[in-house]
Amino acid sequence: MTRPVRLLLADDHPVVRAGLRAVLETEPDLEVVAEAATAEQAVALAAELDVDVVLMDLRFGAGMNGAQATAAITARPDAPRVLVVTTYDTDADTLPAIEAGATGYLLKDAPPEELAAAVRTAAAGRTTLAPTVADRLVNRLRTPGTALTRRETEVLVLVAEGLSNQRIGERLHLTLATVKSHLVHIYAKLGVDSRTAAVAAAVELGIIRRQ
Amino acid sequence: MTRPVRLLLADDHPVVRAGLRAVLETEPDLEVVAEAATAEQAVALAAELDVDVVLMDLRFGAGMNGAQATAAITARPDAPRVLVVTTYDTDADTLPAIEAGATGYLLKDAPPEELAAAVRTAAAGRTTLAPTVADRLVNRLRTPGTALTRRETEVLVLVAEGLSNQRIGERLHLTLATVKSHLVHIYAKLGVDSRTAAVAAAVELGIIRRQ
DNA sequence: CCCGGCATCAATCGAAAGGTGGAGACGTCG
DNA sequence: CGACGTCTCCACCTTTCGATTGATGCCGGG
Numbered sequence: 001m002t003r004p005v006r007l008l009l010a011d012d013h014p015v016v017r018a019g020l021r022a023v024l025e026t027e028p029d030l031e032v033v034a035e036a037a038t039a040e041q042a043v044a045l046a047a048e049l050d051v052d053v054v055l056m057d058l059r060f061g062a063g064m065n066g067a068q069a070t071a072a073i074t075a076r077p078d079a080p081r082v083l084v085v086t087t088y089d090t091d092a093d094t095l096p097a098i099e100a101g102a103t104g105y106l107l108k109d110a111p112p113e114e115l116a117a118a119v120r121t122a123a124a125g126r127t128t129l130a131p132t133v134a135d136r137l138v139n140r141l142r143t144p145g146t147a148l149t150r151r152e153t154e155v156l157v158l159v160a161e162g163l164s165n166q167r168i169g170e171r172l173h174l175t176l177a178t179v180k181s182h183l184v185h186i187y188a189k190l191g192v193d194s195r196t197a198a199v200a201a202a203v204e205l206g207i208i209r210r211q
Numbered sequence: 212m213t214r215p216v217r218l219l220l221a222d223d224h225p226v227v228r229a230g231l232r233a234v235l236e237t238e239p240d241l242e243v244v245a246e247a248a249t250a251e252q253a254v255a256l257a258a259e260l261d262v263d264v265v266l267m268d269l270r271f272g273a274g275m276n277g278a279q280a281t282a283a284i285t286a287r288p289d290a291p292r293v294l295v296v297t298t299y300d301t302d303a304d305t306l307p308a309i310e311a312g313a314t315g316y317l318l319k320d321a322p323p324e325e326l327a328a329a330v331r332t333a334a335a336g337r338t339t340l341a342p343t344v345a346d347r348l349v350n351r352l353r354t355p356g357t358a359l360t361r362r363e364t365e366v367l368v369l370v371a372e373g374l375s376n377q378r379i380g381e382r383l384h385l386t387l388a389t390v391k392s393h394l395v396h397i398y399a400k401l402g403v404d405s406r407t408a409a410v411a412a413a414v415e416l417g418i419i420r421r422q
Numbered sequence: 423c424c425c426g427g428c429a430t431c432a433a434t435c436g437a438a439a440g441g442t443g444g445a446g447a448c449g450t451c452g
Numbered sequence: 453c454g455a456c457g458t459c460t461c462c463a464c465c466t467t468t469c470g471a472t473t474g475a476t477g478c479c480g481g482g
Contacts, residue, residue, distance in 0.1 A: 012320050013298070014321070015227060015231055015319050016227060016230050017230065018323070019228070019230025019233065020226055021230075022229040022230065023229050108224040110226075112226070149458060150458090151460090152459095160407065160411055161407075161411055162403060162407045162410075163408075164405070165438075177462055177463085178462095180441095181459085181460075182459085182460095183440080184440080184441080187440085196373045197372070197373020199407055200372055200410070203414065360427090360428065360429085362428080363428095363429095375469090376468075385430075388430080389431060391471095392431075395470080395472090396428095398470085404471095405469085
């Protein structure tokens, strides 16, 4: 018999850690070797212990977030795989996590069998994505025109802060006409027709960060 | 020895249900008698089974939300207590849940002992609030002018979706004049002077939920 | 019972924002 | 080189917003 897959659970909710542990320890080939309540702790434990897969939440109460921790973990040589298990499936969450090197991305509403299967897949170095996340990635590749330019993003951020076009122009050293021109392009790319709708879309797409 | 406290777990995440079960069943005086994966199911089971406390999540993937389910459960005679256990601690979540009749409000990052203690407190009909929720309620009482009314919140949500005042009026069966009137009050309460700034402020205050 | 808060509606007016259709300058890349 | 995308700017016109002022009906607490 081969060695069991050694797991590290990283989540700031004790209840979720207990749930993951309960679900995964019913599988004889999986073994939970440690738990981390913060992202920093997860990075430290991943470096220190011999684990195969880290189950990583994305949001922690304070400090480093899950994507940053994922990047820190996967940057080391001989790093364990990171399987993101979270409640959030927006662009703002998924894309940075995958860019940071996550081997898989599951939502917490996944049934236990799927979770165990994803852990084994991750241990083997292959990717499991939740269907909604997979859809998102495919769409991202299919519609490259969606990306905003640097300048457009700058304008959109200021729009989201509630500034008028005039003020935005002053802030970026542009004329009112230029700001409007950028906005027209932004609306077209985001498929909206007003500044408030653009802000809503931007928040949804993770272009704008907050909280 | 008295009868154990009989519990119903309502959460759409299997992992969270497993975690709550694992944490609570280590307590000899607590007994999990059923689990519900949807709010509707929770209402049905609460009516049908003899349970003392329902542990209720607030957000379910589709259909009824936790606050609505809480209202439905507590509306019946001889209803069990409802203890809300969730990840979200914004005004938009806590206030409706408490209004709906929740006996307590805990966050999922609560340590297991605190969770068990809150369940016993709820079974006895007394209230346990997470510190952040308690703070919020106190602040709410101290600064009543800041709170948006129900109608104002409805308008603001539609503003955040990018609708024009005209469209908002159609959606809520109001005239344009009424919508504008609500907006004036919203701006005054939030200390802003444009719809986009209002959306930004609302996002920051947690009045508006994205995704 | 009266006051205040809430929700509803109205008219007006100036200031923004949005739609359309341009144009020039610059850098990249095949 | 020429095509393309980006960033910058302009004019004209329509629509929408926001500010102001004022009014009505309803309800609940002091």
